Amino acid sequence: MTGSNRIAGYGEVSRSKPVTFTFDGKTYQGFEGDTLASALLANGVHLVGRSFKYHRPRGFLSAGPEEPNALVGISRDKTRSQPNVRATIQELYDGLIAESQNRWPSLTFDVGAVNDRFSRLFPAGFYYKTFMWPRSAWDKLYEPFIRRAAGLGHSPTEADPDRYSNRYAHCDLLIVGGGLSGLTAASEAAKSGKSVILCDENPVLGTGLRSDLRTKFSGKSARVHLNKLIETVRSAENIQVLTRTTAFSYLAQNMVALAERVTEHQASPESDAPRERLWQVRAQKVILATGAIERHMVFDGNDKPGVMLANAAQTFLARYGVAVGAKVGVYTATDTAYAAAIALHQAGIQVPVIVDARSGTLSAIGEEARLLGIKVVNNAFIKRVNGRLRVQSMVVEHQGTRETFDVDAIITSAGWTPSLHLFSQSRGKVAWDQETRRFLPGDYAQECQSIGACNGTDTIAELISEAVSAARWGIGSRARAKPKIPEIEDEVPASGGMIGADKGAGPDNPVKAFVDFQNDVTAKDIRLAVKEGFHSIEHVKRYTTTGMATDQGKTSNLHGLAIAAEALGKDIPEVGLTTFRAPYTPVSFGTFVNHNKGELFDPTRKTSIHDWAVEQGAAFEPVSLWQRAWYFPQDGEDMHAAVARECKTTRKIAGIFDASTLGKIEVVGPDAAEFMNRLYTNSWTKLGVGRLKYGIMCREDGFIYDDGVVGRLGENRFHVTTTTGGAPRVLNHMEDYLQTEFPDLKVWLTSTSEQWAVIAVNGPKAREIIAPLVEDIDFSPDALPHMSVREGKICGVPTRLFRMSFTGEMGFEINVPSNYGRAVWDAIWDRGAPIGMVPYGTETMHVLRAEKGYIIVGQDTDGTVTPHDAGLSWAIAKSKPDFVGKRGLERPDLKADGRPQLVGLKSLDGKTVLEEGAQITNRMNPSGPVDIQGFVTSSYWSETLQSPVAMALVNGGRSKMGETLFVPMVNETHKVEVCDTVFLDKEGGRVHG
């Protein structure tokens, strides 16, 4: 089919460039420059969708972003589909595939339409009043039924293959809206040297005026004037013009978020071009030139396909050369619709009648219409619209008499609503203008000005001078010169109009006169809400759902407000508006996500030894942002087998472990020791240079915050280690106290977590393996005793060699500069492997330390555990006058008896490995809620001891040594005996080799 409704000589589409597309499987043709809407109308297609609740047939209301009805599904292929696309803004491209929504089996025959038959049963909020009996039917019957009815289009079901991107931008002036006022302001700012961004949601600039074929600028058409402006703006270096770019959110301190649609209009986008781009613009000044949105008239059947806004019809004609009908009726309460009617008439479209709701003498343009032979009836209204899938005729009532007109389209206008969305989002206060009966920008909250239609400036002359002075404000220019204003002829100011329902849909007319189309909210629904006591406009909105659809009430909110006000007998400003929220129009999730997906969702931190572990086929576990080697399965081993082997071998020979992720902080300065004294529970004054100590850090509340081994490298220099996950917060915590509580201390902190790779070698053969690689460090047991540190060289590079153990075996933690980590590791591996050393991962590390009763902060403690609870009282220096946490520890509950205490647990059957997190009771078979005594924090199979080992936090645990407690699981209850946390080598001889 080719567009039979094109009118020669009209429109801006390139008729030389035909484009084919399909709608509901049928193939149509349009032209480059069409929107899906204009192309469908050109082909005489009005019926494009079904409403949400009543499934009523719907067509196009508008030609722009405010569209509530014409929502379709668009897809390029099965991974690239998108629901609820407004046909009025979707640009046509070759091969576009569109589907109508919310209908079954077909758009013309939709079973759901029975809802419309029984619509009397479904007034606003009906579901709150029913579906309650019988109770059981709710889950089985009613709810599934309600949920099935949900939604319009279908969600995509496959991962989105497209790219998105982000740009932070900074400018002196952001102008939102590229209509006449935005363009005028921008051209004034051209060549100012100030950086300006101009954005408009449309593909072309000057839209508002482009559909105006009437107004003359110094004798020339409006477009001539527009094109001059556009030329100036486009050619100005200091102005960045962003079309297809919607400013959707106005945030604090003049940050405005824009969504640019980069490829949505292209038939075959470049593969790596982003589909959409997010702009986060920080502007010194903002000018809002967002225009005005036309309102429909509220009357019976105003939702039928073929009924649309007057300005939409004019736009389809002027910009796309499309006639929305052959015989078009007009229903208006404002003059701009006359202009539209005359434009249609001049294009050869029949306009049998203009119905004007207003009484009194005709305006000039009314007379003009008459002279052109168009019948004008005022003080009249449309009583009814006939036709189901398309308008067929309309019944007009005029002072009691009725007349029927055959029409195939009806255009309406109740007036224009200034677009206050962004102004209001900027936290500006809207003000009611009694004279023109509309809301306008009132007090501003940010560096921002509104101009043009969105500011209620109706005449072009005023608009231009307003735009010029705003631009001067925006660029801080002191220019005084009067802006030169072209001579404007035949202008039809867009003032006046009506809000609310007209006579035909008055309070006692039970007709279906729609206010909010998509959600099927009628005038009577709003009156019902008020009747039921929903007097706040916010309640009316939520009870009727008016303004809550995808168009967010751009055409309907004022009508709803006026009808509610009338029912309440209040003034409109008394009732007030609902809150404008972002986004101005819907924005893809992908645009917000932009680069942050897949690999870039979050940084993945890897150590310098990571690749080695990968080569060895290690399994990894995420720990904070890090990937850590978990265990090293050998041919077909599962985790259990691998860990058993790693444990056994490490205790028998040796094991090598990558501990690089440990946090490290260099504490330097004359007061370093004193600083450590205040931040850790331990005392550091007496720690000798070259010695190590296990330290515990509390928060002010006395609960364990972090722990780690600390080495003293010099009088004034400590090498502090922290848990992997705790590193950033510990450094922040230290800086906080240093800067704000103890500024008197002369200490500096530097993170060295990533300066050092850490290779832990543990086991009886550890010394023999690494000794030959080390220079300038005396390795003899008394020269390098347990818990000491030396600086020297290994494999020719600097090392900080820690003699310490987190396994209970003789152990060394070799710190080497990260970029040598892999090389040193390989060298150690080359020596260790032949004598049977194994690599082990975090799981084996956990088992080995558990056998020794060493805690893991975050596993055996959870932020409610004190050092005393954890059995670490020995690490608290009582003598110190103060340390962070000392006072907190003195609070009654932290000293009370029966606190959870860390103990060991033996499974009495000698074989059950308890589940971590399992709860502990003191009764065998608890039935019903029981008194929980604690829970298992760590639990493993100990290959070395050939028995399970477990740690638990048990109320008053240390006083229960030897007692039997119970661990109830789903099917059975395990018996456990409370024991010491140290399971292996109580006297601690092994660390000496």
Place this chain on the structure above:
Amino acid sequence: MAKAASKTNTKPAVATFAGPLDGKRMARDSVSLELAAPCSRTALRADNKSLAAVSKVVGVALPKKANQSASTESRHALWLGPDEWLILDFASSDNPIVPEPDDSKYSAVDVTHRNVAINVEGASAEAVLAAGCPRDLRVAAFPVGSCCRTVFGKAEIILWRRDETTFHVECWRSYANYVWGFLADAANDAG
């Protein structure tokens, strides 16, 4: 299975240097990414009173204001905070460049291996960085020679503008692949 060692020598060769981005390079029409030349780095801390003295030790007059950097031939001092500088020396690939203090005037910690640097160069360098860095990087606001610690996507970076179209982007070692990946993704759009 864990491969056994090939050889078992006692005196191994000196360990070789291996960074996370070794050999990486990427070029688009108007921007290129590449691993910056190797250099030695020191995290320097000192308080105002001793600046003059410490400047002598460092060999560069330490800048006193935000975003300022100071340079000699090969050595650069980047202001990071009121008492904090990053010292870079491209003449030395890897050894401590500022001696540990004998007195308590300052703190010098070698962080050569902690950081990795990427050069972002080309007409679109600024735009590429603007994909992840919320700072105003226009030359007027961030002139040649400016430096700062800031964020890029979900990573912390140190940014240093070496000329109008060249940025030195430094981050912690384990973030290097993320930062590189983000820059590359941004270059696809802005490059």
Place this chain on the structure above:
Amino acid sequence: MRKFSALSLAREALRSHKGWDRQWSSPELKKSYDVIIVGAGGHGLATAYYLAKEHGITNVAVLEKGWLGGGNTGRNTTIIRSNYLYPESAGLYNHAVKLWEGLSQELNYNVMFSQRGVMMLAHSVHDVQVAKRHIHANRLSGVDNEWLTPEEAKAYCPPLSISKSARYPVMGAALQRRGGVARHDAVAWGYARAASDLGVDIIQKCEVTGIVRDASGAISGVETSRGPISAKKVGVVAAGHTSVLMAMAGLQMPLESYPLQALVSEPVKPIFPCVVMSNAVHAYISQSDKGELVIGAGTDSYLSYSQTGSLHILTHTLDAICELYPMFSRMKMLRTWGGIVDVTPDRSPIIAKTPVDGLYVNCGWGTGGFKATPGSGHVFAHTIAQDRPHAINTGFHLDRFRNGRLIDEAAAAAVAH
């Protein structure tokens, strides 16, 4: 009160719904009440309802500075569950879930409580340990909560990606089948209607500007934007504004008020059958009965009473949503908004008497109090009527911040919502 039923609906349909009366009256403000409830959110209205219904105290006013249900009750993502860790919490929230199960009938108002199940994802070994700890504790205190493997989680929620190569692979999930969602506005309206029917005065657009104490220091009434009102007992249920109100009585609170945002997508046909929460990556999602995906974001880092939040907070949440459900990347955000959540140091609520005679407070629900609405109102009514806590809320007193006896769900790595 006109009974709501399919029948009454049909009858009204025949006379174009002329017969419906007000769901709650808007009475003249009296000079004095037995009890004044400050704040007509779900919790305040429920409190008033149970005061009247279970304690026979009907001379009650609920004072609301704005419109009833317009606070966090009207802004929340409506996740309801009771699988909290500590017995105190589990007891409180489970009490609420039991009441939820009969609430539509109790109020004769369909609050659409939908027990579609709440699934909480584990993304690391640590998450798994924490989840298991909850599951075992819950089972012993009679709260349903079960462990699902990644495959079972996927089966329960098909859009979920359990790809092993994901940045935070799903290692399993804790599922509470009795959990779900409810229609937030209906909860406020239903309680308002039922309370009003029992004689409670619900006064909207009436801001409490002062709390008046007599010579003995005890409560004697409140100052409001519509004049003074006297009362022997005042219950403050003002969520984000609690600190402001308590300051009027000279009390400082262990509370901070943060912006918390949520958003909805455009409505689509049913695609997301349950509720899924991931604390590791901060994403909470369900699909409303109208079809929008309802998504909860995190809080901003600073105090705010502005009911708006930052873009980067939303962005972070959508990053996570699209990571877990890559199919939603082409869905569009329809609207976003914010509320003011009052957060306590241990993330547990305060439902208690205060040091001031006759002054009671119910607050600190932070990001997760909607689920507690019926239970909270029920035990708070008891606390006010009897001047002592109900067994269920004894642990949620103010003293815990002095003696250290916290109920620290947060520290125990439990979570919001």
Place this chain on the structure above:
Amino acid sequence: MLLIRCPYCEQDLPELEFANAGEAHVVRSSDMVGLSDEEFETFFFIRENPKGISFERWRHVHGCGRFFNAARDTVSDTFLLTYKAGEPKPSLDDLEGQKK
């Protein structure tokens, strides 16, 4: 995203570089051990949480690393003043003056 003036960098910078650090001017006693339970509660748990001007701490954590103080209106979210740690608490009345 707020725009925050760091008193050390003397520039307005994006919030993403900063971390909020809670209420300002909460004094840690030089004699912590001497505090009563009530005093400790006040120090550690009780917060102003004002609707209006709040004195709060921020850290320019991804910038110069300094902690500093700010006076901010929690209703409009706008900063009235930022000042270095250790500087005296400005007077409320002066600040009320500058509120929008």
